[in-house]
Amino acid sequence: MKKEDFYFDLPEELIAQHPSEKREESRLLVLDKKSGDIEHKNFKDILDYLQKGDCLVLNDTRVIPARLFGQREETGGKVEFLLLKRLDDDKWETLVKPGKKAKIGNKISFGDGVLKGEIIDILQGGTRIIKFYYEGIFEEILDKLGEMPLPPYITEKLDDKERYQTVYSKKEGSAAAPTAGLHFTHDLLKKIEEKGVKIAYITLHVGLGTFRPVKVEDINEHKMHSEYYEMSKETADIINETKEAGNRVFSVGTTSTRTLESIANDNGRVEAKKGWTDIFIYPGYKFRIVDNLITNFHLPESTLIMLVSALAGRDNVLNAYKIAVDEKYRFYSLGDAMLIK
Structure with missing residues (x-):
């Protein structure tokens, strides 16, 4: 596949410079990966798409003032x-x-x-x-x-640097935030747990390579940067039990997704592990752990939109992005969210 296969037009004014006033009040575009159908919601409505027995996987890395x-x-x-x-x-x-x-x-x-x-x-x-x-x-x-290393497309200063941290951030080491998790609040996570959804934590320290553009025309030639990850036995057990029971794993963000798929074996199971991953996920990839993905809207021709397209289909994703532009969703790190179900 070619890099240009993942291009879309994005007006500059849709690149979010500030987070939403309240984390859970971000907009949420819901994409059905099988039918391509789309719904427009608020992020707090994510609760409606989670069922008892599902597992929500969060990346608990914390951004350092790098x-x-x-x-x-x-x-x-x-x-x-x-x-x-x-x-x-x-x-x-x-x-x-x-x-x-x-x-x-x-x-x-x-x-x-x-x-x-x-x-x-x-x-x-x-x-x-x-x-x-x-x-x-x-x-x-x-x-x-130190100062918070905001992405290059955010040109305005962030008044509250905690808004570039997830509420569950714990392990310091990232140069960029796992931004899909910025929409969660402690209250929303509590409601999710009360519904019978298991919450599991992994760590992947996000590097600035996440913002590096794909420079080769043939995406098969792209070399991914490496990032450090950790998964505990407790988290591995939760994920394996979820899969064995026939329930779904919701990955929060491309960072959680890359970690889960890096650790997964051919039988769709994971184990406690730490190391470095340079996994590059693009269309044609067969997911072994992740069933559903909560993510933000990504840059044109980026490795992140390629990962999302691997799960939901390139045509479905590009159509969803076109609709998101038409509906004036807010894009990138501080913008709105998308659920691929």
């Missing part, structure tokens, strides 16, 4: 770092701007010297390894000095 602004100690020049991946306690793989001037051995000062760093390596692709030096607890320093 954007740091510093100065070169040698020249005083300003430099911006984006933390991508923790290699050990004090070493991180980063994106640096301006990159050409970030040489091995450069020393950087952040927050008037509260945090210092030294570039110790340059990797293929241009990312830098920085080693940090500090007194105290790194996470507390980062929380004071």
Whole structure:
């Protein structure tokens, strides 16, 4: 398949710059993957589509304030770092701007010297390894000095940075939020559990590769970035029991979906596991765990719209997106939601 097979026209004004006033009041487009039929709802209506015995899988990763602004100690020049991946306690793989001037051995000062760093390596692709030096607890320093790394298409500042976190976020490590989960509230999750739906948590630390465009025309040639995941035995047991009972697994977001499908074996079962995944899901893929998907609206020609198309069918998805544009749904990370049932 070609990249252009997943293109659609999107007016810029439909790219959400702010979250909805209340999380659960986002709009919800419901797509039947078999018939292609569409319904228009509010997100809190998700309760109507869940049944006793179903399982809802949530990604409990938490976004870190991964954007740091510093100065070169040698020249005083300003430099911006984006933390991508923790290699050990004090070493991180980063994106640096301006990159050409970030040489091995450069020393950087952040927050008037509260945090210092030294570039110790340059990797293929241009990312830098920085080693940090500090007194105290790194996470507390980062929380004071760092900024939330909002996606590049969000140009306005977020007043409340917790709105770019899910209410159940727990394990720090993401450079971007698992945005399908932003619509849930504690109250809505409680109602879902009261209905007899099991809630299971996995972790996938979302990398900025999720925003990288597909550059090859033949999507089979695209190389996915890798991301770290964890699944506990408790979660594996819940999912396996759900499948064995003939009930449905609702995956919240493409991150949860990629984790579940990475761990699943050929018999449609999962086990407690941790590791790195670079799974690329596109039409033709046979899902082993995920039955239904709750997601946001994705970029044209992105790996995310390809994943959604693998579950619901490309024609169904592109038709749904066209209707969403006509109905002025809000797109991307802070926008509205879609349920594929």
